[in-house]
Amino acid sequence: MTGDENRADVEFGFREEWEHFSRGNPKFLKYFDNLVKTSEIAFEERVALTRTVDSAVLVLGRLCLEDFFEILLLCGNGYGIGGQKLVRGMYEKAVTARYLHTNPELVYDFLDYFWISQHKLSEAIKQTFGADAIPPNRLQETTTKYQSLKERFQIAECDKCKTTRTNHTWSKLDFVSMATECGTLGQLIVPAYYLPMQEAHTTVGSLLNRLQAKSDNSLEFNPGPQREIAKDALMSAHNIMLNVLELQEEHFNKNDLEEPLRICRRDFVDIWAV
Numbered sequence: 001m002t003g004d005e006n007r008a009d010v011e012f013g014f015r016e017e018w019e020h021f022s023r024g025n026p027k028f029l030k031y032f033d034n035l036v037k038t039s040e041i042a043f044e045e046r047v048a049l050t051r052t053v054d055s056a057v058l059v060l061g062r063l064c065l066e067d068f069f070e071i072l073l074l075c076g077n078g079y080g081i082g083g084q085k086l087v088r089g090m091y092e093k094a095v096t097a098r099y100l101h102t103n104p105e106l107v108y109d110f111l112d113y114f115w116i117s118q119h120k121l122s123e124a125i126k127q128t129f130g131a132d133a134i135p136p137n138r139l140q141e142t143t144t145k146y147q148s149l150k151e152r153f154q155i156a157e158c159d160k161c162k163t164t165r166t167n168h169t170w171s172k173l174d175f176v177s178m179a180t181e182c183g184t185l186g187q188l189i190v191p192a193y194y195l196p197m198q199e200a201h202t203t204v205g206s207l208l209n210r211l212q213a214k215s216d217n218s219l220e221f222n223p224g225p226q227r228e229i230a231k232d233a234l235m236s237a238h239n240i241m242l243n244v245l246e247l248q249e250e251h252f253n254k255n256d257l258e259e260p261l262r263i264c265r266r267d268f269v270d271i272w273a274v
Helices: 015-024 026-042 052-075 080-102 104-129 136-153 175-180 183-200 204-208 227-252 255-272
Strands: 154-158 163-166 211-213 219-221
Touching: 015 026, 015 227, 026 227, 026 255, 052 080, 052 104, 052 227, 080 104, 080 175, 080 183, 080 227, 104 136, 136 154, 175 183, 183 204, 183 227, 227 255
Parallel strands: none
Antiparallel strands: 154 163, 211 219
16 A cells, blocks of 8 residues: 555445344344334433432433444444453443432442542552642542542451451442342343453453364464354343333333333344244
8 A cells, every 4th residue: 555545445344244244133133223213212312310310320321322332333243252342341331220220329329439439540540650640639639539438438358357448349239249139130140241251351261262273173363253252242232222221211201112112122032032
């Protein structure tokens, strides 16, 4: 390529993979518009936000929708493992939204933990780049908020010596326990949390998933598309998205979602033959 060449013909994505996805998922594409229209109803601007928890449930749900489209983009182009990694984040948002819906009084713990995490970030920036890298007013605000809130997030580190430490998350429950309390959403803990976790982290499992045997029984890296994983990841994301939309109906008493959701549930069963 010379400096004079125009790269307007560059495409981001793989046409062959998208064509393969289209051939392999005709029912998903056939019903896709139903899901889009239902999402538009769920996240329309007319939703009344009268409580603090309302904003959290709405925005977390809307972020899940964005995650869903990102997962679809990756899976449609053969990046099944990339899609699976995003499923975990989508699942965590969906579980958090439903848990807050059931326990609205905990929304302030969820929101206030922001300052605990900001303090951790500030400490990391100071150690890496020096305190001058943070505007003084922002550092002062973060320090003040952290000092006023940290006691709420202390947990026991050693029962014998009565020492405590700052919890790594806003909730007293671990994530798996939180998901378990979220009804049918908790049943997705393996495909939407544990399996994606081994890909999101540096694990032996993530290495083995990318290796293939050669004719001499040695191993080599497999650079090809991960189509089966893409199918599983998209099905999990679709399932999570339905739960998110159902939550919007429940939390905001959106009766106009009842029929569209019924259609989307029917579509899901037909698409994935579950």
